[in-house]
Amino acid sequence: MIPNDTLQAMIRAYDGFALTEAEMALVRPELETYCAELEKLRELDLSDILSSRLLRVQEGGQS
Amino acid sequence: MADATLVTMTIAELAPRIKARDISPVELTEAALAQAERLQPRLNTFITFLPEQARVQAKEQEAALMRGDYRGPLHGIPIGIKDNIATAGIRSTVGSKVLADHVPTEDAHVVSLCKAAGAIMLGKENLEEFAAGSTSNNLHYGAVHNPWNLDHIPGGSSGGGGANVAACVTFASIGTDLGGSVRGPANFCGVVGMKQTFGRVSQRGLMVTSFNGDHIAPMTRSVRDSALMLQAIAGYDPLDPSTVPVPVPDFTALLGQDLRGLKMGIPRDYYFDIIDPEVNAAVRQAIAALQALGVEAREVALPSMQYVGAIRMAAMADSIVTHEPYLRTHRDDYGPTVLYRTLAGQFVLGRDYSKAMKVQRFIKEEYARVLQGVDFLVTPSSPVAAWRIDADTITLEGKTYPVRGPGSGVTARCTSPSNATGLPAMSIPCGFTTGGLPIGLQLIGRPFDEARLFQVAHGYEAVSPSRGRRPAIVGAA
Numbered sequence: 001m002i003p004n005d006t007l008q009a010m011i012r013a014y015d016g017f018a019l020t021e022a023e024m025a026l027v028r029p030e031l032e033t034y035c036a037e038l039e040k041l042r043e044l045d046l047s048d049i050l051s052s053r054l055l056r057v058q059e060g061g062q063s
Numbered sequence: 064m065a066d067a068t069l070v071t072m073t074i075a076e077l078a079p080r081i082k083a084r085d086i087s088p089v090e091l092t093e094a095a096l097a098q099a100e101r102l103q104p105r106l107n108t109f110i111t112f113l114p115e116q117a118r119v120q121a122k123e124q125e126a127a128l129m130r131g132d133y134r135g136p137l138h139g140i141p142i143g144i145k146d147n148i149a150t151a152g153i154r155s156t157v158g159s160k161v162l163a164d165h166v167p168t169e170d171a172h173v174v175s176l177c178k179a180a181g182a183i184m185l186g187k188e189n190l191e192e193f194a195a196g197s198t199s200n201n202l203h204y205g206a207v208h209n210p211w212n213l214d215h216i217p218g219g220s221s222g223g224g225g226a227n228v229a230a231c232v233t234f235a236s237i238g239t240d241l242g243g244s245v246r247g248p249a250n251f252c253g254v255v256g257m258k259q260t261f262g263r264v265s266q267r268g269l270m271v272t273s274f275n276g277d278h279i280a281p282m283t284r285s286v287r288d289s290a291l292m293l294q295a296i297a298g299y300d301p302l303d304p305s306t307v308p309v310p311v312p313d314f315t316a317l318l319g320q321d322l323r324g325l326k327m328g329i330p331r332d333y334y335f336d337i338i339d340p341e342v343n344a345a346v347r348q349a350i351a352a353l354q355a356l357g358v359e360a361r362e363v364a365l366p367s368m369q370y371v372g373a374i375r376m377a378a379m380a381d382s383i384v385t386h387e388p389y390l391r392t393h394r395d396d397y398g399p400t401v402l403y404r405t406l407a408g409q410f411v412l413g414r415d416y417s418k419a420m421k422v423q424r425f426i427k428e429e430y431a432r433v434l435q436g437v438d439f440l441v442t443p444s445s446p447v448a449a450w451r452i453d454a455d456t457i458t459l460e461g462k463t464y465p466v467r468g469p470g471s472g473v474t475a476r477c478t479s480p481s482n483a484t485g486l487p488a489m490s491i492p493c494g495f496t497t498g499g500l501p502i503g504l505q506l507i508g509r510p511f512d513e514a515r516l517f518q519v520a521h522g523y524e525a526v527s528p529s530r531g532r533r534p535a536i537v538g539a540a
Contacts, residue, residue, distance in 0.1 A: 007410060016409045017390055023406070026399065029469035030407035034379060037372045038415060044370060046421045049428070 002031065067538060069094040070231040074288040077234070078136040084128060088139025092121035092183050095141035099185055099232045102536065105213060106230060107205045108223040110146045110156055111187040117141065120183045127181065136291045138181030143227045143236040146187040147194050147220075148279060149268035150174055157270050158190040158220070160203045160396040161389045171268020172303065173237060173279050173296045180295045185233055188223030192401050193272060194239060195382075196220055196467055197247050197474045198452070202398040206452050209252060210534035211500055215449040216466075218251030220244040221282065225252035228282045231537045235283045235292050241273055241378075243445075243478025245280040246490040246505065250444035253492045253501030253529055255289045255520070256282045258478075260511045261485030262307035264293075265300035273381040275374075275423070276482035286491065286521040290314035293513060309511055317518035323357030325519065328437035333368035334477055337459050338446045345494035345502040345528075346443045352526050353441065353519070361437055367429040370422050374483045375472065376411055377419040383408030400468045423483050430484045434509045439519060443477050444490035444503030477505060487513045491520045492529030501529065 004024050011018060019027060069077075069091055080086045096114050103109055124139045144150060147157040149167035151174075156162050170178070177184070189207045191199050199207040199222020207222040209215040210230040217226040221238025225248025228236050238245040240258040249256025258280045271277045281292035294315070299308040329350060335343065354360055383390075386405050394402070433440070447457055456463045457474070464473040472479065481488035486507055493504035504523070508516040524530065 002410070010410060014409070017394075017406055019406065023403065026403040027407045030379065030404050031410060033372075033469050034376055034407070034411065034415075037376060038418075040370060041373055041418060041422065044422070044425075046418070046425060049421050049425050 002035070070098045071533065071537065073285045074136055074140055074234050074283065074291055075285065077140065078138070078291075081128070081139045082133050088121045088124040088128065088183065089118070091139055092117050092141050095185060095232060095234070098230070099227075102230050102232055105536065106208045106210060106226050108143070108189055108207055108227045108230075108232065109186040110158070110189050110204050110223070111154055113153065113184060113186045117183050117185050124181050124183060134179070134181035135295070137177065137295050139183065140181070140234050141183045141185050142177060143185055143188045143224050143233040144174060145190055145221050145224055145236070145238045147190060147239055147270050148174060148237060150184070150187065153187060155187065156204070158192045158194065158201050158204060161393040163203070167268070169268065171279070172265040172300050174268065176296050177237065182295075188221070188227060188236060190223055191220035192398050193386075194220040194241065194244060195272065195401050195404065197243070197471065198466060199223065199248070200452055208452070209449050209500070210536050211253060212449070212498070213536075214451055215500060216251065216452050218248035218449065221248045224282050225249055225254060225256070228252065228254045228284055229534055231533065235281055235288060237296070238280060238282055239269055239277060240280050240478075240482065241277040242482055243475040245278070245282055246444055246478045246488060246503070247475060249282050249490040250503030251449040251501060253532070254282050254284055255286055255489065255491050256280070257289045257293055257489040257513070257516075258481060258487065259293055259297065259513050260487045262305055263297050263487075263511065263513070265298075265303040265306050267300055267303040270385075272385045273378045275377055275381065276485065278482070286517055286524045287315060287318060289489070290318065290517045312514050314514050314517055317514050318521045320518055321357065322353070322519060322522045324359075325357075325439070326359045326361060326437040327353060328361055328363035328433055328440045330365050330440060330442060331362050332365045333371070334442035337473060337476065338443060339448065339459060341496045342443050342445070342447060342502050346441075346504055349493040349504045349523065349527070350441055353523055356522055356526070358519070363433045363437060363440070365429060365433060367426045368480065371426060371480050371483065372472070373419045373422040376415050377423070379408035380411040380416050381408075404468060426480070427484050430486060438509070438515060440507040442505045442507065444505040445475075445477055446473065448496045448498075448500040448502055481507055486510060487516055489516050489520055491524060492527060493523075494528040495532075
């Protein structure tokens with residue numbers, strides 16, 4: 001879980017939209033969903049996506 | 064002909080009679096306006112109702128007809144436009160208080176095309192605030208009600224359009240679909256909703272809340288009408304770089320052709336994992352009906368769908384960028400659900416956005432491979448039928464899900480993947496719950512192969528248990 005202090009620091013550093021502590025609690029559920037989706041990707045190897053794939057004979061039909 | 068009979072006709076039934084001057088655009092518009100005036104207090108489908116403008120347009124279309132200037136199947140047909148689509152000189156609120164007084168100076172490209180085709184605009188239709196949700200329970204303009212049961216939602220975000228089409232107020236409505244906002248209301252209201260291939264229809268004039276997967280698309284009462292509507296709005300728009308310069312085929316060309324020999328894919332992953340038993344039964348019956356029509360069924364694997372939620376990360380970031388100027392000046396005018404979901408987007412890292420784009424590509428490639436082996440996919444349109452307007456949650460297979468805000472994505476879980484892939488997908492009615500609420504079947508096709516989807520949907524429509532059924536409110540005195 002990202003601490004509120006970190007989020008508040010991001011807002012200050014990046015000229016974001018200020019959030020009170022109470023508002024932070026209202027934003028957090030969406031943020032938790034974001035973090036949960038990221039966690040699902042941890043083991044997913046995406047290195048083969050859009051990475052020289054079109055050079056393969058069997059995919060394009062030409063070398 | 065009595066007005067009540069006129070409003071229940073389809074565009075395909077009306078068009079030849081309008082062309083033959085057997086039915087006049089003025090008479091038809093008056094019938095639709097009467098239906099709208101009768102039902103608006105109960106359905107709340109319009110944010111801005113435009114009876115006087117509609118009457119002027121109807122007279123113009125009638126005059127055009129009389130001088131032999133017939134403009135095609137939409138000539139003299141009353142339609143609705145979702146209120147997040149720009150209309151020149153008419154306020155376009157996007158369902159928000161923030162833009163309550165926003166009056167565009169130009170029509171969206173699709174609105175121009177509909178006008179050129181002779182369609183008559185009855186009004187701007189109600190929707191979820193900023194089109195961000197699936198209930199159409201709008202904090203600022205009131206809840207839209209489902210014509211099949213007024214206590215239930217019509218789906219969203221194009222709920223006003225879905226309800227109007229089902230209630231025989233409009234003959235077609237133009238909605239928008241970023242995660243299922245056309246197919247959802249079509250599903251919940253028992254009408255046809257087509258989200259065509261991304262790039263087939265111009266987005267110019269739509270307030271796009273995500274740069275990735277928003278579509279302007281039609282809702283109608285029949286598959287043939289859906290094809291006619293898409294015919295009118297499809298095509299390359301040189302001023303919208305998201306459109307693709309591909310030829311626009313005759314979308315009605317395959318209607319009525321035999322379905323034998325076609326192959327449908329039934330996903331074993333994701334789409335049937337969370338589903339209400341009544342919806343599951345209706346969709347399985349529809350699949351059996353397609354098999355009876357000669358379609359070969361194959362189970363297909365889509366394991367990448369376990370990662371589809373990652374695309375939401377990109378939508379979060381897109382949303383904060385879209386709303387940034389309004390948040391700086393009108394933050395207090397937002398409803399809390401939209402406000403705090405949007406503000407969460409300011410914390411999405413660029414690295415994660417890029418990763419979401421890679422996941423999207425990963426999923427698109429998987430669909431592309433699967434659609435080499437089958438002509439189309441069959442899924443539920445929604446895991447559940449329309450829930451009550453006052454419900455905060457729904458329960459599926461013993462688990463509770465919110466219907467608004469974070470975690471509510473379950474309600475659009477069957478439709479949103481096709482926004483990520485850009486593939487054409489449509490919802491067609493396939494039965495009812497025991498409580499009398501519509502259930503929808505979703506067909507997903509190959510890129511730019513909408514004509515095939517129309518062929519299949521039209522074939523199924525003839526045997527669907529929904530065929531010929533209308534909400535009681537349509538004919539109520």
